[in-house]
Amino acid sequence: MTSLGTLEDLPQSYRDKLTELNLVPLWPNMRAVLPHKVPSRKTQTLNWHFNDLRPLLIEAGDLTPMEKAERRVLVLANPGHGLTNMQATPSIYMGLQLILPGETAPNHRHTPNAVRIIIEGEGATTIVDGEPCVMERGDLILTPSGKWHEHQHEGDGPIIWLDILDLPLIYQLEGSWAIEGKAQNQTLKRDKSFAEYSAAGVVPELGFQRENTDSPMLRYPWAKTRDCLVEMAKHYPNSPLRIAYVNPENGASLFPSIGFGAMMLRPNETLSLPKRTTACVFHIVEGQGALSVDTNNVIQWTEKDTLSAPGYTEIILWNESSTEPAFIITADEAPLHRYLGIF
Ligand code: GTQ
Numbered sequence: 001m002t003s004l005g006t007l008e009d010l011p012q013s014y015r016d017k018l019t020e021l022n023l024v025p026l027w028p029n030m031r032a033v034l035p036h037k038v039p040s041r042k043t044q045t046l047n048w049h050f051n052d053l054r055p056l057l058i059e060a061g062d063l064t065p066m067e068k069a070e071r072r073v074l075v076l077a078n079p080g081h082g083l084t085n086m087q088a089t090p091s092i093y094m095g096l097q098l099i100l101p102g103e104t105a106p107n108h109r110h111t112p113n114a115v116r117i118i119i120e121g122e123g124a125t126t127i128v129d130g131e132p133c134v135m136e137r138g139d140l141i142l143t144p145s146g147k148w149h150e151h152q153h154e155g156d157g158p159i160i161w162l163d164i165l166d167l168p169l170i171y172q173l174e175g176s177w178a179i180e181g182k183a184q185n186q187t188l189k190r191d192k193s194f195a196e197y198s199a200a201g202v203v204p205e206l207g208f209q210r211e212n213t214d215s216p217m218l219r220y221p222w223a224k225t226r227d228c229l230v231e232m233a234k235h236y237p238n239s240p241l242r243i244a245y246v247n248p249e250n251g252a253s254l255f256p257s258i259g260f261g262a263m264m265l266r267p268n269e270t271l272s273l274p275k276r277t278t279a280c281v282f283h284i285v286e287g288q289g290a291l292s293v294d295t296n297n298v299i300q301w302t303e304k305d306t307l308s309a310p311g312y313t314e315i316i317l318w319n320e321s322s323t324e325p326a327f328i329i330t331a332d333e334a335p336l337h338r339y340l341g342i343f
Helices: 012-020 050-063 167-172 192-196 222-235 334-340
Strands: 046-048 073-075 093-099 104-110 114-120 124-128 131-135 140-143 149-153 159-165 178-180 241-245 259-265 270-272 280-286 288-293 297-302 306-309 315-319 326-332
Touching: 046 050, 046 297, 050 073, 050 093, 093 104, 093 149, 124 140, 131 192, 222 241, 222 259, 259 315, 280 297, 288 306
Parallel strands: none
Antiparallel strands: 046 306, 073 093, 093 159, 104 149, 104 178, 114 140, 114 159, 124 131, 124 149, 241 259, 259 326, 270 315, 280 306, 280 326, 288 297, 288 315
């Protein structure tokens, strides 16, 4: 690869004339935007330890009433992307949200897609287009783009969950906006979409064509996901135990932008993930262990932690317990990479 001319190689008078006309020469930046064989990646490998950030989130509950927050969230910002840009990876936003007993995060809808993964507490409900979704530990609750959603908490003690949105992507596309609405009329007692799709391979007879491709299932209960992994472990003693969350009607990823999965690591298991183009985040539902990226960057994790890792890397996960399995929920940008033909 030949080295290319730099900005400093050009006379200042010429550079000034370019600037005047809103022009920049490509060649000084050519290798930065088109590096040789491997892309440059800003996503840093890191762990947001739940035990470190929980006290700060609880403190936010004292410092900022719901009326002043609308969503009481501490954003898990990857410093590689700049803290204020609210990116865990190029297209994934993550935040930890706190609701105290009796509080409601008011109704709104927005263009970004969102998923919640419940970490702590019970008795909260997210109402999505009139459908109340119960929030239990490890559950995935979907609020696809454009759907009304509000969060109510009538349990005892705080409820905390992880929000995962494609906000950075939608924001970059200059497509991110929201509108506030009145409290929803909740007509159902609890999640109907889960009832309709609770048996794999069997779907409701609609008698009409769905208008859009959003997953009709809004709540993916952790108990079901966990059971599936444990059951698979009995049949596949030597294979990696990984499953994908999909739209039950068509097998598509939950969102066009972000794909979700779950994995189980048997006691003491070491799992080498296939090398892939996409950055990835990991949320530890149960267990303790370590993650290494390109063998040199080793970080420890435990229950309720959330981690990020860049793409184009060799990722290895260990379960360090010799008696208990570990369970991890993953999110990545694979659907988008596939769509763009760069996966
Ligand atoms: O709960 O609707 O973390 O709108 C960021 C934006 C959560 C939400 C976030 C949101 C929400």
